[in-house]
Amino acid sequence: MFPYLLTALAAVAAAIFGAPLRAKAWVALAVVAAASAWAGSTAIGVLADGAPRILWQADGFLLGGGGGSMDTLSALFVLLISLGSVASVLYSHGYLAHSLAEKSPAHVSLHYTALTVMALSMLGVATSDGGYTFLFFWELMTIASFLLILYDAERRETVRAALAYLIMMHIGFVLLVAGFATLDRACGSADFAALAGYFAGRNPLPLFLVFLLGFGMKAGLFPMHVWLPQAHPAAPSHVSALMSGVMIKTGIYGILRVTAQLADLPALRTAGLILLGCGIATGLWGILLASAQNDIKRLLAYSSIENVGVILIGAGVGTLGLAAGNDTVAACGLCGALLHTFNHSLFKSLLFFGAGNVLTQTRTLSLDALGGLGKHMPVSALLFLAGAAAICALPPLNGFVSELLIYLGLLDGIAAGSGVPAAAAGLAALALIGGLAVLTFTKLYGTVFLGAPRTHEVAESTEVDRVRIAAMALPLAGILLVGLFPQAALDLVVRAAGALAPEAARGTASLPPVMTAVCRTAWLLIAVTGLLYAVKSRAQRRRIRRTGPTWGCGFTAPNVRMQYTGESFAEGLQSVAASVAPRSGEGRAVDKSELFPAAHNFDAEHKDRIDALFAAWWVEMLRRINRQMMRLRTGKVNHYVLFALLFLVTVFLLSVFNLIR
Amino acid sequence: MMTTSLLNTLLACGVALAIPGLINRVRARLAGRKGIRFAQHLYDVRLLLRKGAVYSPTVSALFRAAPAVYLGAAFTALLFIPVGDLAPLLSFDGDLICFAYLLALGRFALILAALDTGSSFEGMGASREALYGALAEPALLFAGATLALVCGCTSFADLTAGALFVSMSGMHTAVVLLLTAYVLLKLVFVESGRVPVDDPRTHLELTMIHEVMCLDYCGIDLAMIKIAGWFKTAALALLAADTALMAFDCRWWTAAPLAVLLTGAAVGVVESTRARNKLVRNTTFLLTLAALAALVFFTGYLLQSDIEIR
Amino acid sequence: MLLAYFILSVLIALATFRAGGRRTVAMLGTAFFAVQFALAAALFRCGFRGGAEALFFTPDALGSLFFVLLAAVSALVFIHSRDYLADCAIADYRRYAALQMLLTAAITGAYFANNVAVTWIFLEATTLCAAGLVYFRHTEHSLEAAWKYVFVCSTGIAVAYLGILLLGTAATGGSLGYEALAREVTHGNPLYLKTAFVLILCGYSCKLEIFPLHTVGVDANFAAPAPASALISTGLVNAGFVAVYRIYRIMMQTEAAPWVRSVLLLTGVASLAVGAFFLRRTNNYKRFLSYSTVENMGIAAIGLGIGGPGVWAAVFHTACHTLVKSSLFLQTAVMHGIYDDYRINRIGDYMRINRIGAIGFLLGAVLLLAFPPSPLFVSELMILGGVLADERWWLAALLLVLLCIVIYSFVSRIVRLCYQPNQDAVHRPAASHRLAWTALVPLGAALVLGLWQPEALRALIERIVTI
Amino acid sequence: MILPLVILYVVTLVYLSITERFRTYASIIGLQGWILFGVALLRLHRIDLPELLFISVETLLFKTLLVPALLFAVIRRTHIHRVRTSGSSQFNALLLSVGAAAAAITLTAAMADGNIDRVFFGVALYAVLSGLILIVVRSRIFSHMVGFLVIENGVFLFSMAVGTEMPFLINVAILLDIMISVLMLGIFFMRIGNKLHADDADSLTNVKD
Helix, strand or coil: HHHHHHHHHHHHHHHHCCCCCHHHHHHHHHHHHHHHHHHHHHHHHHHHHHCCCCEEEECCCCCCCCCEEHHHHHHHHHHHHHHHHHHHHHHHHHHHHHHHHCCCHHHHHHHHHHHHHHHHHHHHHHHHHHEEEEEEEHHHHHHHHHHHHHHHCCCHHHHHHHHHHHHHHHHHHHHHHHHHHHHCCCCHCCHHHHHHHHHHHCCHHHHHHHHHHHHHHCCCCCCCCHHHHHHHHHHCCHHHHHHHHHHHHHHHHHHHHHHHHHCHHHHHHHHHHHHHHHHHHHHHHHHHHHHCCEEEEHHHHHHHHHHHHHHHHHHHHHHHHHHHHHHHHHHHHHHHHHHHHHHHHHHHEEEEEEEHHHHHHHHEEEHHHCCCCHHHHHHHHHHHHHHHHHHHHEEECCCHHHHHHHHHHHHHHHHHHHCCCHHHHHHHHEEEEEEEHHHHHHHHHHHHCCCCCCCCHHHHHCCCCHHHHHHHHHHHHHHHHHHCHHHHHHHHHHHHHHHHHHHHHHHHHHHHHHHHHHHHHHHHHHHHHHHHHHHHHHHHHCCEEECCCCCCCCCCCCCHHHHCCCCHHHHHHHHHCCCCCEEEECCCCCCCCCCCCCCCCCCECCHHHHHHHHCCCHHHHHHHHHEEEEEEEEHHHHHHHHHHHHHHHHHHHHHCCCCCC | CHHHHHHHHHHHHHHHHHHHHHHHHHHHHHHHCCCCCCCCHHHHHHHHHHHHHHECCCCCCHHHHHHHHHHHHHHHHHCCCCCCCCCCCCCCCCCCHHHHHHHHHHHHHHHHHHHCCCHHHHHHHHHEEEEEEEHHHHHHHHHHHHHHHCCCCCHHHHHHHHHHHCCCCCHHHHHHHHHHHHHHHHHHHHHCCCCCCCCCCCCCCHCCCHHCCCCCCCCCHEEEEHHHHHHHHHHHHHHHHHHHHHHCCCCHHHHHHHHHHHHHHHHHHHHHCCCCCCCHHHHHHHHHHHHHHHHHHHHHHHHHHHHHHH | HHHHHHHHHHHHHHHHHHHHHHHHHHHHHHHHHHHHHHHHHHHHCCCCCCCEECCCEECHHHHHHHHHHHHHHHHHHHHHHEEEECCHHHHHHHHHHHHHHHHHHHHHHHHHCCEEECCCCCCHHHHHHHHHHEEEEEEHHHHHHHHHHHHHHHHHHHHHHHHHHHHHHHCCCCCEHHHHHHHHHHHHHHHHHHHHHHHHHHHHHHHHHCCHHHHHHHHHHHCCCHHHHHHHHHHHHHHHHHHHHHHHHHHHCCCCCCHHHHHHHHHHHHHHHHHHHHHHHHHHHHHHHHHHHHHHHHHHHHHHHHHHHHHHHHHHHHHHHHHHHHHHHHHHHHHHHHHCCCEEEHHHCHHHHHHHHHHHHHHHHHCCCCCCCCHHHHHHHHHHHHHHHCCCCCHHHHHHHHHHHHHHHHHHHHHHHHCCCCCCCCCCCCCCCCHHHHHHHHHHHHHHHHCCCCCHHHHHHHHCCCC | HHHHHHHHHHHHHHHHHHHEEHHHHHHHHHHHHHHHHHHHHHHHHCCCCCHHHHHHHHHHHHHHHHHHHHHHHHHHEHHHCCCECCCCCCHHHHHHHHHHHHHHHHHHHHCCCCCCCCHHHHHHHHHHHHHHHHHHHHCCCHHHHHHHHHHHHHHHHHHHHHCCCHHHHHHHHHHHHHHHHHHHHHHHHHHHHHHHHHCEEHHHHCCCC
């Protein structure tokens, strides 16, 4: 398998490096599309008949296994990865077109090679059985995504964000190595399948936690999410889409895989509670900070964190259902989590593409500098609106279907009287998250696309090219399909959930009618709304229609700068949630006592408290140690020899005191 | 089956149309006035429906589509609500969630429409609406969860289907259900923009919430928004009435009048006797409501565990 | 066979001192490397199983593996040097070439020596040859570096000699051959062995470029011409590794084994720490790469320290490190041709100025930091896995922090090199890609090894590792 | 007869740690050379004559004559006669030396093995340590050189303790070692003196980060 991989990588790199500047995207697209088509068709085959396929068999000399196979769970993720990668690469063509001239061709080639490698390695992650191969692809994915973030490496922030990302991923990687090494030591194999044996014989919690932390680092679990809001604004938009929409899902994949191996009921219960707790914390933290952000991509990044939280709530509910022996709850939770994973990859890709459109056409991502783009970029605006509505879980789009499943799991748990307090906590959190998501995304969409343009540049922006629209239409199709035909989507995730827990597959009997009803409701809603709109339009056609300025409530000289900004839109919430996202910024706001305020300049920013936790003390400590170490660099021969003497003395003393044996 | 559902829908619509009239009447009586005629709001709407439209050059197509979405969502939401023991037109496990998110869809559309005008006043209203809507969501779902807990089912239709709570009768359950009804009634105030959260009669835009969001609407659009508001109110009112009656005997001929009377009287009385909250206190009000809903839920949970032990 | 090799090599090298022109040097060089490759081919033909023992030399698996790498790297360095030193006087150039050949031969001697004392002698010889290369430029810096190198290496190696003598006394038979020692030392006095080991490790650390005497290696790499640095920090470092490894293998059969492993762990972690912290602060690409050598050898020492699979990993790590590091040093040579400077804060925008070089440097950095598809990924994974499987959590945490610092410093520097807008407004000459292949070949080889380790190689290392 | 010589050797080591004049250093290195010559004659009388001759001639030639002569030449040439006081005071140097002696004694005492003359090992270790200490605490290149020579002599002393058993390679190695020391003195004498015009190690600190 690895020799083939070697050949493939070499061929891809050669093709991309050899292609003319504008054609590199097409070469990458061809490769990714071919791989995705193959993987996707295999995945569909697996999902259709439910039988796992063995994809490759590598001789495992390190950390147990090296095999790769695809069961229904892998197949679902492969499907998701394929879709997301193809859309991203397709989108990148138009997105990067304007910046190609500024970059070195080698850099562009590197970018596309990394993009291809990223797509392939994610497929590898989703199909590896565990052990060495898994870690290999995992780390390959990390380094590829790191290179992808570095597209605008001239900017210092980009480099800083990319480095933070890399370091955090490395910590996560070491945790995974710890997990697999322990597993290998105990069971002689580091496959995921071997975990079942490990969990059966020992206290499963420590290893479970190690894996949870390791995978959680990638998934953006609270409080390890800090890399997301840094990396996404720094990365080009198609990369953000790929990372946020697809890559963090590999973390979810890992968590689900590990959780699925738990069999012991008390352990399952604890794991479920842990997942639920993590999900609640992650989701609430994510949405509270998302609502505070004033940069489109930072906001979307926090929203990804929130959605990871939602997914984990689902997984937690499902696990609790398994622990309680309630198959329906288990099915709802797990299917909901899986479907939400799939859905999130669709709408988050779409939204990041939309953010990319905004960036290339207006050169800014700051909410409070934009506005009124809906008229200049109508198609992008419409697509973005669909994504925003979907991510708010509004019917009749796909987000609603998956959240409904998770809610159903929670409500069924409550109705059945099992694990009520946990389910209630999940329910409350999910409800609050849902409500705040509406706030966040109305803020985002309203400030960016609606109203009047706040700056001159924005007013002159134009619609993007067709290829990019096509790339955005790809996830949109998914959004609509899942939203309007939820039965088919449910069918898909039920099979995938079957690989996680056979019990869950049994508990899905009550779901198809629900999905049919949801489908009916969705169409009814569309029909009613469409009818109302048609009737209204028809009626209005015969009436007088005039155009007049927006009603200024008596104020006669309004200007575009007076529009409600994103910051002011979310101010009400921030006054409640100031402890989570304290406001910092330059300048001073108008004080209440100033009756006739002079000119004020105020730039608000909301910091993540966890950022400080990660940045502050230990970085400072390392810096201090480093500074102390630097005293050793004197260049004096005395000190060179001093090291040797010190070494001898240390070893001598350690031995004398029996500290080393 | 179909006929009962249609009846149900008609009744619900009737409730929706009746409530504003009753509110007006109650308010007038409490103020010692005779009051406008009962169906005045319907005449007002008819007037609006006949009018033309003025649109700001700032707005986009979204602004024009929003009222239809708002009304469509509210209407679809109403279709889930059973009136007493009648079966609603739409029903499935977890339709409570669908109901909540349909309301959210309407809110989403209206907020965006408000932001589309580029007016800072409307933005202000939209901001408040978004925040209060978000904070009201946990309360609504806690109320739903309480119902699910007490009745052991997750759809509105099953809740009121009577046969389900043979084992559930008793004082404890009645208390929990009544408290839930109280929570739902309070939610009516929030969702329909009534005192103490919002004052529909105020003339100062700075203190408005719901009304300021539709400042730029007129004619058919405004009519649709108003009707949608009625539907929302009616849906929640019916839910409250059903819940209250569930403790006793839930029939359509009791539920529909109760919904009208309860809401009409409560809103009317409160609007006549209380002043609007200071805006900053609204947040507290909503959080308290959510806490109350949670409290009711956990009371129900404890009582239920108690029952099971016995 | 080996004797013939040494005689031929040294003769050719001596002849190079007297070569008349560049063409003659090139011919002599061709002859020299023909001899090298002939030996490599001969070793390969007998499957690295070790042919006849010749006096003090045995071509065993360990020596053969590193010899093949050395021959390849040295040949690439030779080719690269010809262009790199194109504009220096013939007298200087031929001295350089001759010293490089002598160094290669001396390192080979250290690889194949089957006697502790012979290894020691050849290591001492490498000091002299390397010092000559370091002093090549005749500047104050190079003089200083050469002086420090000779002085500290000699001191270190004298200390190591005391250890060797002690090892000799611990063994009863009176022979200093490795095999004899391994036989006799098994029941030797552990205290003798421990003292001997720590003295030898301390002394050889100047060659192996690990703590405590890593400093001079760094200085030497800094002052030597970049291609020579490529040889010093790979072939010569490997010589140190081979020397320590042979002692290590003897020690593993004695009572002192756990203690020896602990000392190696200590050394490894200290080296890693030194490498990591100095990487963070240094402002010169060559010193930077040298500290990375310190760090990587620290990892290898940790591998030896944890034992078990770690030993395999250590050998593999060292071998693959040779490929990657030599490539990177050769690339700094190219870089020097463009910028005429090694200072990190002065040079940038490499991606635009020299595309192939920048991609090569990035790729090299990725490989050196043990990200897949790097062979070092395999070895570091094994070592990390070994540490973690042994449940040495503190060690693992320490490794994690240090490796993170390494990654951070390394990547931030490389990114600066490739992308930071150029500091000086000087228009840079277009880079010549003629020699790019010398740097890319070892990189490619490393890439191949990372994705696919041939069964034969695995078996070979397995044979090296099994006692 | 050997024991007094060894004791004298130890005394020279102690004296080295406290002295500050370069001339004394050179004299002591010379004296150590003579002591080693004596030890070689006494210790190695059992081995066959040519090798004995080789070793004694080597010792006589290099250790007693050439090296001290070179040291004196360096002193004459550079006109630097004292260590810099900036290093460490005499007392501290003595303290360190005593510490090294204690460590050497501890280690030697712990080696319960009659395989070789333990005294030789202890003294050699002490010599190596004092050489290292000398290098560490004194900052002038001359003192570094002397430190290296002290280490060298210590190793030589120990090699004679085991030399009866494995002569040939030891001889080669010792020869190489001595050559190195001479070579280094040569570099020191010819190059560094010329280029840097001072033997101050502080001026040799340009090569650093």
